[in-house]
Amino acid sequence: MTIPLLALLGFALWTLLILFAFVGPYRWVRILSGRTRASHWTADPNAGAGLYPRAMRAHMNCIENLPVFGTIVYVIDRVGLESPALDALALIVLGARILQSTVHIVLEQSDTVIFVRFAFYFAQILAMLAMVGMLLAAL
Secondary structure, eight states: OOHHHHHHHHHHHHHHHHIIIIIHHHHHHHHHTTSSOGGGOOSOTTSSSTHHHHHHHHHHHHHHHHHHHHHHHHHHHHHTOOOHHHHHHHHHHHHHHHHHHHHHHHSOOOHHHHHHHHHHHHHHHHHHHHHHHHHHHHO
């Protein structure tokens, strides 16, 4: 398995970890304790309090970006393109995604925190664009 495929798998696992470590427990504790009905929950990321809404938004952001990264890695894998630079870029995407989500979930949002979060997001975008550029150059 190539590094980009492993990074894609890591991205998917990170997305699931956010769901099962932050979103799910918050909901199930409230449902099972009778504080909230199961039908109460919607896709609104502003529902709930504390860490929960930030975790919801971080999870939704992973869901939005996973198909983009997945498509890039899929095409790279299908054409059989391999290089240390692609490996490094894929790991940058994964690392920056984990850092972005962590900053989003753990820290209260302020202008500084949002700037840091955006910097990690921008690193992912630049890395994915570079991967696409390398792919197109190799065709």
